[in-house]
Amino acid sequence: MNAAQIETPTVADFARTFRRIQGEIHKVIVGHELAVEGLLSALFAGGHVLIEGVPGTGKTTLVKVLGTALNLSFNRIQFTVDLMPADITGTRIILTGEDNRREFSFQSGPIFCHILLADEINRATPKTQSALLEAMAELQVTVAGKTYRLPPPYFVMATLNPIEMEGTYPLPEAQLDRFIFKVSLEFPDEAELIRIISSTTGPEDAGIEPIFTQEEAAGRIEALKRLVREVIVAPAIEQYAAKMVRATQPSNSRFTGERRAAPADEMVNHYVSFGSSPRGAQALILGAKVRALLDGRANIAFDDIDMIAPLALRHRIMLNYAAHSDAVDAAQVVEQVVKSVRPARS
Amino acid sequence: MWSSSQNQRSEEKLRLILGQLASVRVRLNGLALQAGLFSSLALLLITSATIVFAAYFLMPVAFLAVSAAVTIGCLAGLFFALRNCWRNQRSAEHAAALADERAGMKGRLLTLAALQDQPNRSALWPYLVEDAMLRRDEFTPARIERQRISRWIFPLLASMILALSIAPLLSHRRGPLMLASANHQPLTLNLRDLNLDSSDHHASGNARLTGDPATLRKLAQMMAAARRREQNRNLLSKMMKSAHSLAGNLQDRITGRQNPPPMDLRLADNGGHDQNSAPPEDSNPPPSASNGPKSGDAGNPQDAPKTPATVPENEQQSSTPGSLAMQTPPSLPRAGQPQSGTNARQSANQQRSGGNDSGGASHGGGTDPQGLYGQPDREQKNDGNFQIAINANPGQSGHAGNHSYPPKINAPLNPDQHPDEPVGRAAVPAAERSTIRRIFDR
Known part of the structure; x- marks a missing residue:
């Protein structure tokens, strides 16, 4: 079934589908409601998501469950130090044909799927990490001068382990910027832990029912992604999002030059070395559009921007040494930025 | 679709x-x-x-x-x-x-x-x-x-x-200042009691003065001295004077206060030398007994003038800055040069309207020695009366209900009289005598 045959979903369809997927995921994943919502929001906003959490919080499980619920092809790459780019993208190998002729043939890598889990992405070298850049940004892979399209919907979920930092390679800013949201999986509380124990140590597996059939899954998700793009944004709200992104830049930033905004918040000036890129504004608007649809609206509200700001901005803000020494994290900075920009609502 | x-x-x-x-x-x-x-x-x-x-x-x-x-x-x-x-x-x-x-x-x-x-x-x-x-x-x-x-x-x-x-x-x-006594009897002022000061040019005359030619001549000398003092006055003092005049005019306009009819004052010179008197410095002849009405101005509030007097509104005329507050009748040409003013301070404190302690442009006094006696050919026709504006700011003492007070009389003590020495007469401990004297002196 191609996209043209799929009926255009309504606002109600979107919310209903979203909630159904959420429900399937939560059959396996205990808690992490905000993380799951962020994950699905990133999927329907057409971005990729970075998941951060300590070991055992269900990062890999979450991604596998999502793939199952959506009935989309799913691959997992465990990033290690010796992982090479060709191991991800695929490579040309010599194959002997039936006529005994040998010729190069492209053997696609695990990147060719709908949902890719890049597990512990920070353990691979920057060279390998950057192999994902083109795929994430342009939904294509170029090998030996030939470009291969990736099948839509294409959704990369990379996980980060915040501990065991030895032997890891922090993601370059350019690659961090390509993830629309960064989702944190918090350590479960006692009640959630008891539920995890009871649901995972028994004889029964949680039966996850795919929401879509295999034929229509890609088309339906693409239709829902198009609906997200149709959500209406008032100019005042676009302006608000732009102000918020500019407010993440410190006043003394040498990158903004003469075009810097009004003096930034004191906290930003003190702790931020570089703020969000323009992709942050795009992430704010797209995430807010998903939230609006979930709320049954065809328009964005200021509150949607505020709600999505932590997910969309915190991994785009580079903190300086003062922040590290004062134990200030990016989430606190974003919270302060939202407070400082709030009076700018018209 | x-x-x-x-x-x-x-x-x-x-x-x-x-x-x-x-x-x-x-x-x-x-x-x-x-x-x-x-x-x-x-x-x-x-x-x-x-x-x-x-x-x-x-x-x-x-x-x-x-x-x-x-x-x-x-x-x-x-x-x-x-x-x-x-x-x-x-x-x-x-x-x-x-x-x-x-x-x-x-x-x-x-x-x-x-x-x-x-x-x-x-x-x-x-x-x-x-x-x-x-x-x-x-x-x-x-x-x-x-x-x-x-x-x-x-x-x-x-x-x-x-x-x-x-x-x-x-x-x-509400109500005009009542300066004269209730029965409008002319008051007699001792020339020595007058503390002359120049008035601002907005004030109008509010008193008619009569007196013998010698007294009026002496008055002219005193006014000339007052004019010289006015010329030597510093800028701050002049500004304060202008502010006072402006405030008074505004108050009069706001309150709608009508100037009372000019009060009649008779000047008398009881002898002695007044500190304000000085030899006349201009060439004007001394006043004769027939001086016409002159223009009047308000006095300087900073000098705490004490004699209230007003002049009817229709008699208000402008004069040059620093002029005295003598009132000039419309028929007489006004002198264009600086003039000196007159304030009957001691009497003012006794004659001020007790119920009304507000000021105004009508509270001013002064005399123009140049125009006081008019043109020389007219001086002979005057009858010895003229009008003078006397500054009418309320004093620090006085009784609220009285409208007028008799003029203060400074008579010399006879041999049987002694100045009042309360400290000397009182039984005060010697240790506190100096303190009490200091208080009295203050």
Whole structure:
């Protein structure tokens, strides 16, 4: 079934589908409601998501469950130090044909799927990490001068382990910027832990029912992604999002030059070395559009921007040494930025 | 796809929504206008009431200071009131945003108002219109803004009540200064009791002086001395004098105070040498017994003149700065050169109107030696009477109910009399004698 045959979903369809997927995921994943919502929001906003959490919080499980619920092809790459780019993208190998002729043939890598889990992405070298850049940004892979399209919907979920930092390679800013949201999986509380124990140590597996059939899954998700793009944004709200992104830049930033905004918040000036890129504004608007649809609206509200700001901005803000020494994290900075920009609502 | 009829219905619904938003905007802007108007009126009323109150109850300089402060405050308040009024004027989008916020419409109205004219509308636009239409009851003008009248009406009413409440209070204070005694008998002043000082040029004469030619000649000498003192006066003193005059004029205008008829004063010279007297320095002949009325001006308030006197309004004429306050009749040409002034200070404290302690331009005194006696050919025709403005600022002592006091008489003590020495006569401990004497001396 191609996209043209799929009926255009309504606002109600979107919310209903979203909630159904959420429900399937939560059959396996205990808690992490905000993380799951962020994950699905990133999927329907057409971005990729970075998941951060300590070991055992269900990062890999979450991604596998999502793939199952959506009935989309799913691959997992465990990033290690010796992982090479060709191991991800695929490579040309010599194959002997039936006529005994040998010729190069492209053997696609695990990147060719709908949902890719890049597990512990920070353990691979920057060279390998950057192999994902083109795929994430342009939904294509170029090998030996030939470009291969990736099948839509294409959704990369990379996980980060915040501990065991030895032997890891922090993601370059350019690659961090390509993830629309960064989702944190918090350590479960006692009640959630008891539920995890009871649901995972028994004889029964949680039966996850795919929401879509295999034929229509890609088309339906693409239709829902198009609906997200149709959500209406008032100019005042676009302006608000732009102000918020500019407010993440410190006043003394040498990158903004003469075009810097009004003096930034004191906290930003003190702790931020570089703020969000323009992709942050795009992430704010797209995430807010998903939230609006979930709320049954065809328009964005200021509150949607505020709600999505932590997910969309915190991994785009580079903190300086003062922040590290004062134990200030990016989430606190974003919270302060939202407070400082709030009076700018018209 | 939406048909044209569906589009038409959607447009009609959009017009209904936008019309309702316009009503909301009208109400919000109306309230903002009312707030600006009411607050401005309240400020003006309070300011006016304060100035009028000060005009009736305060000394001229205090009145001027209070009026200036209140006026500055009023102007600042008006600025902020009008600025708030301007800022609170809502555009269509601002009104929609406010309605969104107050009705919990989550940006629906703002989006509709902002993008109503956009040609390329989203596929979700009809959904948005329909969604807002279903919630139309949530953003009626009454729900967005319940008030029809701004709360600033209460300060305005309070200021009106305040202004009305001081009106009867002021009516008790109304009335001209009464300088002369009740039976209008002419008072006799000793020339030595006069403390002459130049007056400002706005003041008018408020007393008629009579006296023998020798006394008037001596008066002219004293006025010449006063003129010289006036010329040597510093700038601050002159400015204070001008401020005093201005405040007095304003007070007179505000209170509508009518100058009483000129009082008749008879000058007498009981001998001795007055500190104000000086040999005449100009070539004018000494006054004869037939001096005509002269122009009069108010005196300097800083010198605490003590003799109140006023001159009728129709006799007020301007003179050059620094001139004395002698009143010149219209038929006589005024001298254009500087003049000296006259204040009967000691008598003023006794003759001031006891119930009215306010100042004014009519409280001034002075005499123009140049024009005092008129032209030489007319001097012979004068009858020895002239008018003089005597500064009428209230003194620090006196009884409130009396309208006039007899002039102070400085008579020399006879051999049997002794100056009053209360400390010497009292039984005061020797240790505290110096302290008490210091207090008395002070």
